[in-house]
Amino acid sequence: MQTPTAESSTPSSSTPGVARVIRLHPQDDVVISLGQLVSGTPVPSEGITVAGLIPPGHKMATRAIAPGTPVRRYGQIIGFASQAIQPGQHVHTHNLAMGDFARDYAFGEEARPTIPAPAPATFQGIVRADGRVATRNYIGILTSVNCSATVARAIADHFRRDIHPEALADFPNVDGVVALTHGTGCAMDSEGEGLALLQRTLGGYACHPNFASLLVIGLGCETNQIPRLLATQGLQDNERLRAFTIQDTGGTTKTIARGIELIREMLPAANAVRRETVPASYLIVGLQCGGSDGYSGISANPVLGAAVDLLVQHGGTAILSETPEIYGAEHLLTRRAQTPDVGRKLVERIRWWEAHCARNGAAMNNNPSSGNKAGGLTTVLEKSLGGIAKAGSTNLVEVYEYAQPVQAHGLVFMDTPGYDPISATGQVAGGANLICFTTGRGSAYGCAPSPSFKLATNTALWERQSDDMDLNCGEILEGRRTIPELGAELFQRLLDIASGERSRSECHGYGQQEFVPWQISVVV
Known part of the structure; x- marks a missing residue:
């Protein structure tokens, strides 16, 4: 049993006046239209005639299908006929529905060794000090809670090339400053799975090699406290990662100003990169x-x-x-x-x-x-x-x-x-x-x-x-x-x-x- 592909699919002839369809598997009960099909158009490859209007990309039955019968595409069950379907008719939500059926998981039975390529492909990547490889070179701003989203975006906007081209003019190797904000971080169980998942997500971004450095900004009183966020993810406030809150900094205006200044300090190091040949x-x-x-x-x-x-x-x-x-x-x-x-x-x-x-x-x-x-x-x-x-x-x-x-x-x-x-x-x-x-x-x-x-x-x-x-x-x-x-x-x-x-x-x-x-x- 193979994963479905179209590599061996069979398109019909492109003869004018003949329906263009594609058959994906010999056992399929349907073919796929490659253009809008109108009633009466012949489908010689299937020995049927189109019965009704069938839009591009939709399914057409190739045989009579009784109610309750499984319908196959890719050689696999995609649903069950909810009413009788005649050859040439459109197969869609009006006559095809979900149903239960057994699946054979056959764990690992088709696993095969992968033969390595004889010569490794390469690309021009950015190698970080710890050996990780980046495809981009950003400075990021993450928020611990939705309440700090506005200040994060204001800081990032200060460095937008389309608004303030001079802000990054001296740093051509920096792809940009981006603020990644979200709508949560508070009003949630402080010991629950949801907070742990959010912290894992933020931690993954904080460690991502495509960030040369970043800020983490909070409000101060949220459930997702920054010290705990950093501790659970094995992170520390350092020259690459600076974390602070609006409440501790003294409000919105001071927080924006502080964020802008910290990013200015980060830019020279972020810009001091070069791409080099690395394996795929x-x-x-x-x-x-x-x-x-x-x-x-x-x-x-x-x-x-x-x-x-x-x-x-x-x-x-x-x-x-x-x-x-x-x-x-x-x-x-x-x-x-x-x-x-x-x-x-x-x-x-x-x-x-x-x-x-x-x-x-x-x-x-x-x-x-x-x-x-x-x-x-x-x-x-x-x-x-x-x-x-x-x-x-x-x-x-x-x-x-x-x-x-x-x-x-x-x-x-x-x-x-x-x-x-x-x-x-x-x-x-x-x-x-x-x-x-x-x-x-x-x-x-x-x-x-x-x-x-x-x-x-x-x-x-x-x-x-x-x-x-x-x-x-x-x-x-x-x-x-x-x-x-x-x-x-x-x-x-x-x-x-x-x-x-x-x-x-x-x-x-x-x-x-x-x-x-x-x-x-x-x-x-």
């Missing part, structure tokens, strides 16, 4: 998909998976996340677990999510979103099967909880929600120095301090929103490129981005507002 094994890439569509699991996600396989062969690390968005497809990962214990850790996180949803009166199938459904995805099972294609084909070597430091090399999993800003925040806290983000609907997202690289699933999106996209994977659907070919190009592009080339989201200034730690505690 220092890359830790967070994998994200948002605004997914029916093409995500056919084009952009498999392309990213091909690049991940290359990254792992070169000794690097990829972090798959978004636990609710592997739900129903987790058995394809447990089979690739390097050890049975790794596979069991993944299942434990799935069970936690089931219990978490039950406690809160939610359902795992509240995903896909409205945009996902408009793009052709019907159930979370279908979304998950396409989503794990980002993970390529190598072994799953470790499973981490949210924002835990990622120390293993290879493909790992981090437990996060499916909401992209929260998920990517956990990945960066864990050490990701680059984010890869696939989208079919046109997600506008960036991440600081780690650059985010955006992959469009289809050419229509690329042409409509190329201002936000870095790579067009729609060429896969058009038969102009292959997945291995575009995966190799993506891998090289990631090395270029890691070497300092700016991504589209960086050009637009995305990143500060997208810092969203996962809040799971009761707010009182």
